[in-house]
Amino acid sequence: MERTLIGELGSHVGETVSISGWVDVRRDQGKMVFFDFRDRSGKVQGVVLPASLAIETSKDIRNEYAVQVSGVVNKRPDKNVQADRQNGDIELEILQIEVLADAAPLPFDMSLNGFNLDMTTQLDHRALVLRHPRLQAIFKVQNVIIDSFREYLKSQDFFEFQAPSITPSVAEGGAEVFEVDYFDKKAYLSQSPQLYKQIVMSAFERVFSVNKIFRAEPSATTRHLTEVVSLDAEFAFIESWEDVRDMSEATVRHILKELETRCANEIALLEATLPVMIEKTPTLSLTEVQERIFANGGRDSRGDYDLNPEDERAICEIIKKETGSDFVYVYGFPTRKKPFYVYPSSEHPEFNEGMDLLCRGLEWLSGGRRINKYSQLMDHVEKWGMDPEKISMFLEAFKYGVPPEGGFALGAERMTMQILGLKNVREASMFPRDMNRIDTLLSTDHADDTPEN
Amino acid sequence: MERTLIGELGSHVGETVSISGWVDVRRDQGKMVFFDFRDRSGKVQGVVLPASLAIETSKDIRNEYAVQVSGVVNKRPDKNVQADRQNGDIELEILQIEVLADAAPLPFDMSLNGFNLDMTTQLDHRALVLRHPRLQAIFKVQNVIIDSFREYLKSQDFFEFQAPSITPSVAEGGAEVFEVDYFDKKAYLSQSPQLYKQIVMSAFERVFSVNKIFRAEPSATTRHLTEVVSLDAEFAFIESWEDVRDMSEATVRHILKELETRCANEIALLEATLPVMIEKTPTLSLTEVQERIFANGGRDSRGDYDLNPEDERAICEIIKKETGSDFVYVYGFPTRKKPFYVYPSSEHPEFNEGMDLLCRGLEWLSGGRRINKYSQLMDHVEKWGMDPEKISMFLEAFKYGVPPEGGFALGAERMTMQILGLKNVREASMFPRDMNRIDTLLSTDHADDTPEN
Numbered sequence: 001m002e003r004t005l006i007g008e009l010g011s012h013v014g015e016t017v018s019i020s021g022w023v024d025v026r027r028d029q030g031k032m033v034f035f036d037f038r039d040r041s042g043k044v045q046g047v048v049l050p051a052s053l054a055i056e057t058s059k060d061i062r063n064e065y066a067v068q069v070s071g072v073v074n075k076r077p078d079k080n081v082q083a084d085r086q087n088g089d090i091e092l093e094i095l096q097i098e099v100l101a102d103a104a105p106l107p108f109d110m111s112l113n114g115f116n117l118d119m120t121t122q123l124d125h126r127a128l129v130l131r132h133p134r135l136q137a138i139f140k141v142q143n144v145i146i147d148s149f150r151e152y153l154k155s156q157d158f159f160e161f162q163a164p165s166i167t168p169s170v171a172e173g174g175a176e177v178f179e180v181d182y183f184d185k186k187a188y189l190s191q192s193p194q195l196y197k198q199i200v201m202s203a204f205e206r207v208f209s210v211n212k213i214f215r216a217e218p219s220a221t222t223r224h225l226t227e228v229v230s231l232d233a234e235f236a237f238i239e240s241w242e243d244v245r246d247m248s249e250a251t252v253r254h255i256l257k258e259l260e261t262r263c264a265n266e267i268a269l270l271e272a273t274l275p276v277m278i279e280k281t282p283t284l285s286l287t288e289v290q291e292r293i294f295a296n297g298g299r300d301s302r303g304d305y306d307l308n309p310e311d312e313r314a315i316c317e318i319i320k321k322e323t324g325s326d327f328v329y330v331y332g333f334p335t336r337k338k339p340f341y342v343y344p345s346s347e348h349p350e351f352n353e354g355m356d357l358l359c360r361g362l363e364w365l366s367g368g369r370r371i372n373k374y375s376q377l378m379d380h381v382e383k384w385g386m387d388p389e390k391i392s393m394f395l396e397a398f399k400y401g402v403p404p405e406g407g408f409a410l411g412a413e414r415m416t417m418q419i420l421g422l423k424n425v426r427e428a429s430m431f432p433r434d435m436n437r438i439d440t441l442l443s444t445d446h447a448d449d450t451p452e453n
Numbered sequence: 454m455e456r457t458l459i460g461e462l463g464s465h466v467g468e469t470v471s472i473s474g475w476v477d478v479r480r481d482q483g484k485m486v487f488f489d490f491r492d493r494s495g496k497v498q499g500v501v502l503p504a505s506l507a508i509e510t511s512k513d514i515r516n517e518y519a520v521q522v523s524g525v526v527n528k529r530p531d532k533n534v535q536a537d538r539q540n541g542d543i544e545l546e547i548l549q550i551e552v553l554a555d556a557a558p559l560p561f562d563m564s565l566n567g568f569n570l571d572m573t574t575q576l577d578h579r580a581l582v583l584r585h586p587r588l589q590a591i592f593k594v595q596n597v598i599i600d601s602f603r604e605y606l607k608s609q610d611f612f613e614f615q616a617p618s619i620t621p622s623v624a625e626g627g628a629e630v631f632e633v634d635y636f637d638k639k640a641y642l643s644q645s646p647q648l649y650k651q652i653v654m655s656a657f658e659r660v661f662s663v664n665k666i667f668r669a670e671p672s673a674t675t676r677h678l679t680e681v682v683s684l685d686a687e688f689a690f691i692e693s694w695e696d697v698r699d700m701s702e703a704t705v706r707h708i709l710k711e712l713e714t715r716c717a718n719e720i721a722l723l724e725a726t727l728p729v730m731i732e733k734t735p736t737l738s739l740t741e742v743q744e745r746i747f748a749n750g751g752r753d754s755r756g757d758y759d760l761n762p763e764d765e766r767a768i769c770e771i772i773k774k775e776t777g778s779d780f781v782y783v784y785g786f787p788t789r790k791k792p793f794y795v796y797p798s799s800e801h802p803e804f805n806e807g808m809d810l811l812c813r814g815l816e817w818l819s820g821g822r823r824i825n826k827y828s829q830l831m832d833h834v835e836k837w838g839m840d841p842e843k844i845s846m847f848l849e850a851f852k853y854g855v856p857p858e859g860g861f862a863l864g865a866e867r868m869t870m871q872i873l874g875l876k877n878v879r880e881a882s883m884f885p886r887d888m889n890r891i892d893t894l895l896s897t898d899h900a901d902d903t904p905e906n
Contacts, residue, residue: 003690020690022854039690040610040658066689066856100690101825103854127850130656139657143613157493160596162865164884165618165642165665166631166680168891178619180642181632182679183671183888185895189618189633196884203583204592205493212618212665218636226635227619236519237456237473237492237553372554393892397580401475401556403519412615431617431649435636438621439846442638 001070007041009087012073016095019044022131023065023103025111026058033058035094037069043085046071046092054097063110064103064131070096112269119424123437130430137266139430141259142416146210148258149231149410152251158206158233163193165212169390176216178226189214192409193232195394198341198370201234201405202397208233210412220435222424225413227433233367234407241343241353241369244406245283245329248357248367252327252410253277259419272420275326275359282319285332285351289315305337313361331355331368340384341377343369343406353406362418367408374398454523460494462540465526469548472497475584476518476556478564479511486511488547490522496538499524499545507550516563517556517584523549565722572877576890583883590719592883594712595869599663601711602684602863605704611659611686616646618665622843629669631679642667645862646685648847651794651823654687654858655850661686663865673888675877678866680886686820687860694796694806694822697859698736698782701810701820705780705863706730712872725873728779728812735772738785738804742768758790766814784808784821793837794830796822796859806859815871820861827851 001018009017021039028034033048033055046069048058054069061067071092082088107125109115112133122129129135150160167190170177178189193209200207213230233251238244256274259267267274284292289311290302298314301307307315307330319328332351335344343353354368371377377398381388388395416428426432436442454471462470474492481487486501486508499522501511507522514520524545535541560578562568565586575582582588603613620643623630631642646662653660666683686704691697709727712720720727737745742764743755751767754760760768760783772781785804788797796806807821824830830851834841841848869881879885889895 064853066854100856104852179634400517401519403553
């Protein structure tokens with residue numbers, strides 16, 4: 001008999017069907033045995049009646065057995081209907097169960113409500129724990145974040161490219177980079193596709209990439225991973241950095257809208273609330289932010305080169321109270337505190353046209369306008385003390401006519417964590433890598449959960 | 454004035470518009486200057502008439518300048534219409550040109566027909582050469598390959614996940630792996646997401662990933678790259694390896710169909726011909742293939758453990774002649790010659806249920822059914838002499854009920870190369886990495902184009 005997906009059983013009432021899936025729960029009530037079965041499309045309850053041929057088999061089956069089950073789809077009597085559950089109005093009367101693969105007894109409770117594992121246990125049993133509805137929900141949300149990022153930019157004519165992971169040198173300095181033994185030479189893992197996306201933009205005009213970046217920060221807090229998914233965009237023919245802000249805002253708005261429609265169940269299960277993006281996200285310069293915080297009785301950070309975590313929380317609270325927006329853009333950081341390619345304001349060249357998008361007290365996205373004129377770029381390369389040889393491919397692009405341009409980047413894991421209110425970024429990575437663990441602990445003298453510093 | 458995309462000019466005849474783009478070609482005819490302008494949507498011809506305010510500016514402009522141009526969209530007189538070209542029936546009468554960024558003189562001819570660069574020069578000037586229509590066409594084709602892979606599997610309910618790049622150990626042996634300095638320990642770059650996709654399949658039932666894999670083969674031929682994009686799929690509840698063959702065939706068929714409709718111009722420009730996939734791709738066992746080659750006057754490879762390149766070409770020619778198919782599946786390789794997770798045939802356990810898809814003499818795809826029963830898997834782990842500790846996360850998945858399953862993988866660069874008939878796989882990678890070059894040459898005592906070995 002052809003397989004019917006569990007999610008489609010509702011349209012097969014009265015029919016005999018065959019389903020394939022896992023035993024989610026088994027409840028032995030002596031004469032009868034109840035099951036919840038699970039496949040990629042959802043769950044359904046099944047019952048083995050005393051006279052069923054399956055009664056013997058059903059006694060031996062445990063949770064997580066993979067099974068093929070034939071049965072009759074029955075309407076439940078009204079009093080047994082569970083309206084808030086998928087397939088809550090039907091039940092599968094089981095005729096036969098074939099065990100496709102057995103399962104060892106579970107090492108811990110995998111039920112939705114019984115699940116309360118610390119991070120270390122979750123990571124020690126990642127393969128099994130990925131079956132839990134909570135983790136399934138997290139990664140479905142992450143999938144929709146990445147998917148809708150891609151979807152929106154494609155709708156805006158952006159071309160997707162594959163940014164490289166292995167790079168020849170550390171273009172933007174920084175010790176926090178992984179070194180690779182590359183035959184008899186040295187190479188490095190990419191910390192950012194920044195220079196590559198600008199190169200590809202110069203040829204394709206509007207580009208984006210979804211790719212891994214690597215950070216060798218020797219830090220094992222709840223906010224650090226060594227390997228993350230970076231969502232990057234870059235586009236030419238902008239009028240000003242505000243075009244970049246608008247494009248990034250529209251992208252995030254689309255992602256939130258898609259999450260709302262495609263992940264309502266997952267977000268409810270995780271008890272999360274999507275952040276509110278109002279019609280026009282408030283946009284303040286760094287100086288304005290500092291003045292607003294001070295005027296609201298906060299810390300006096302006027303004159304500082306950047307916002308610290310306390311400032312980020314403070315300005316988000318102020319904006320939320322005043323406008324209802326969970327988001328705020330901050331622009332106008334000091335030019336010399338940012339990378340060489342960031343565009344200095346024409347009016348106030350000591351400030352630049354880079355920007356950050358904060359949400360609920362944390363940075364989600366950064367971006368801005370870049371320098372597009374070759375002479376100005378070379379001037380910055382010199383002032384920033386960079387070796388032009390190491391970025392010669394990047395510089396070549398700008399020798400041959402690059403119009404005003406800009407772009408932005410988001411981190412998929414961080415965004416997942418912050419949307420879902422997760423406490424540890426490891427929860428937002430299917431196979432999290434940190435300084436002490438790559439799937440398994442690298443040595444036994446490290447704990448996983450060093451408190452955040 | 455708002456920007457109009459060049460591709461949309463046809464619906465603005467008689468109007469004054471503003472376009473932004475690059476100077477593709479400039480032809481100075483003394484009193485008049487002709488331009489071809491290019492943006493992400495296409496090309497259009499513009500003309501500066503003697504009385505135009507733009508006549509002076511237009512004298513200074515060279516190819517690849519980024520410009521903003523206002524002008525009137527005119528219908529061309531019938532005799533000047535070029536029906537086979539985009540915008541061949543219109544011309545932009547230029548009123549004004551604003552230079553957004555100038556361009557240095559080009560180091561070589563970038564016109565479609567004048568372009569004839571050796572691979573080394575192409576790679577030395579990658580940033581500029583990416584603007585050439587030939588390279589644009591290659592990467593648009595590659596983009597559609599990846600996009601339609603993703604699209605088809607999503608339509609079949611597959612869940613996309615992010616496979617890790619950094620791995621803790623070399624699970625499947627092999628010296629051809631890159632080592633990473635991971636804090637004070639060693640880690641490795643992933644050679645394949647195989648074990649991860651099987652883990653994620655055990656939780657999500659149907660999964661795919663588009664991710665980088667890394668191969669440290671010390672080989673600088675026209676077929677080797679150290680970093681490539683792997684298109685991977687894995688799914689549960691199969692009946693036999695033939696379900697995997699069917700799913701992989703449907704995926705490739707969808708990719709070819711999308712290329713045909715979305716990349717007709719690019720494929721024509723590259724003078725390529727899409728391979729023919731007939732209704733049911735011929736499927737032969739290794740033994741049958743060897744017998745067919747021998748019977749057709751080819752090499753006697755009967756009893757060999759695998760096909761060599763000559764055999765692959767021979768069987769493809771035989772099948773093409775007999776059926777018209779450019780594709781052929783080969784299954785039934787010797788069990789002990791394949792990785793530990795490949796499923797041995799129940800009837801003839803010395804042969805396994807892995808398979809390769811050949812096209813035009815080369816392997817495109819491999820896959821097959823995997824072992825799903827824990828005890829059988831542990832038996833293979835032992836026979837293959839593997840350390841179960843090193844794959845403990847993988848093995849855990851199979852402790853808890855994994856139904857019959859299988860999957861397949863394709864390489865994006867190889868597929869691009871073979872569809873387009875490119876001679877060097879470097880042409881199919883935007884930023885190709887090989888043992889001698891990562892963007893720039895790693896040392897000067899290596900040539901790029903070692904002949905294929």
